[in-house]
Amino acid sequence: KSVTMDFSVSTLESYLRNNAINDFDEIYDDIDDEQVTSDIKRRNRQPTVDLWATGWGQMLRNETINDPNSFLGKKFRRRFRLPYALFQKVTALCIEKGIFKSKHRSPIPIEFKILISLRILGRGNCCDDLNEFSSVGESTCNTIFHTFVKEFVEHFFVDFVSMPSAETLKQSLDIYAKLGLPGAVFSMDCTHLYLDKCPVEFANICTGKEGKPTLAFQLAVDHFRRIYHCSQHFYGSFNDKTITHNDEFVRAVMNGVLQDIEYVLIDDNGVPFRCKGGFIIVDGGYFEMPIFMNPFKLCFSDREILWSEMMESVRKDVECVNGILKCRFRWLKNPIQYHEFKTIEYAMKTCCILHNMLLSFDRIGLEAYLDESMWDRLDPDLTDELAEQDMDLEPTDISFDEAPVIPFNITHVSIETINNMPLLRQFGTTSTFEYNDLRSLLVIHFNQKMRMQQIVWPKSIASNQRANISYFTRAREEAEKALYHKPSILRLKDRQGRQYTGLIGDGLFSHVMYQGKKESMSGFKAGDP
Secondary structure, eight states, rough: OOOOOOOOOOEEEEHHHHHHHOHHHHHHSOOOOOOOOOOOOOHHHHHHHOOOGGGHHHHHOOOGGOOOHHHHHHHHHHHHSSSHHHHHHHHHHHHHHTTOOOSSSOOSSSHHHHHHHHHHHHHHHHHHHHHHOOOOHHHHHHHHHHHHHHHHHHHHHHSSSSSOOOOHHHHHHHHHHHTTTTTTTEEEEEEEEEBBOOOGGGHHHOOOTTSSSEEEEEEEEEETTTEEOOOEEEEEOOOOOHHHHHHHHHHIIIIIITTTOOEEOOTTOOOOEEEEOOOOOTTTTTTOOEEHHHHHHHHHHHHHHHHHHHHHHHHHHHHHHHHHHHOOOOOSOOOOOOOEEEEEEEHHHHHHHHHHHHHTTTSSSSGOOGGGGEEEEOOTTTHHHHHHHTOOOOOOOOOOOOOOOOOOOGOOOHHHHHHHHOOOOOSSSSSHHHHHHHHHHHHHHHHHHHHOOOEEEEEEHTTTTSTTTHHHHHHHHHHHHHHOOOOOOOOEOOTOOOOOESSSSSSTTTOOOETEEOOOOOGGGTTOO
């Protein structure tokens, strides 16, 4: 018997009870299918993809990937920024700590989750690109990345980015002492990350000197690029002093973390003495405190110029690390597409962890430079012919302030002798007067060591960049720029081509090469070009 149905499924029970119909097959044959399934939303399941059959899976199963010098090994590191051996170590650590642990079994292997996160950090790919590369859903890739950076920082940041141990700290102090800067522990500066999708309520406070919304992070690194500290995020409009006031690590340093560090300086008479209280190498934007040591902004003394130049060269460590991080992990350099500031902070700290892991894996660190053969001594009598030609000056020696030179080699002094030296100064952390005194003592020490030819520079760098540098020539050049910093507006004109050449000089009292002779500006006659 055919029954006409014009009611919803919710009334089926009452209809059966009223009409005493038990033939359900007959009823469901006459009910419209759309009425039955109108309140039920069924999800169309996509076919499961075998991830190990994809390009990434075949790469991981290829045996040649274990060789870091093979074509596939180099390609893996170029694509994911880690060598395969270190990738395996990171995978084991993530499994041990349960980075991607969940209540339900995930069909995505943990190797692919880590590769997705590394690809986002390394090349700045969006999740849609990764869906195309790895066959993992776009939203799933986004969830994987957020989980990885958050859990990775919470489990490994303290282990890989922290203050050095006593042995490592001593090695770092020895390195800076060889560079003529005893008492220095590390360099520190801030870097900014551009926010492409900054929330409108934070757009004003995040816009600072960069002219666009940014987040600032403060890094502390040693001379060989190992990161000891990465701060929490700060708004881009904050300057170095504001960030320093609110950085927990710097506040700990200001409370006396580095006050137990002892080092030896040499006075004007060549007599060594002990000082106590380490410091951090910074730029001119920080406070004038004994724990922050920066080059001179305006200086006219030869010894101050030489010391400032060395400080500026050594301080480039932190600048190099900022560039290395942004070049290795393009996610930091590209305009960031994420809204949550905490996620950006987790990603920045994750990059710092991976950076330190790579330094340890590649065996680039202080241990490699403890051998004396790895250093070149800077000769104070070395002349730079190219610099002399550019300046059109005769190569003459710039003499130091009159002070006796005593052939005292501090590197050959025994520990007992140093311990028996009187503790001349205990420097605090916040006094401006002590800051000026310490900087003056460091200048004297550096110039004494320079005259003794005991200032060194890493050989791998000296052979490429500092082989022909004359400290005296550079000192004279800096002194002239400090005195006559305004360039001349006069120009020379070529007699034949009637073409204007470069500026005549750097200032009113500068000299130029004119027709093969050195003539002052007042020596030009009327009619000369």
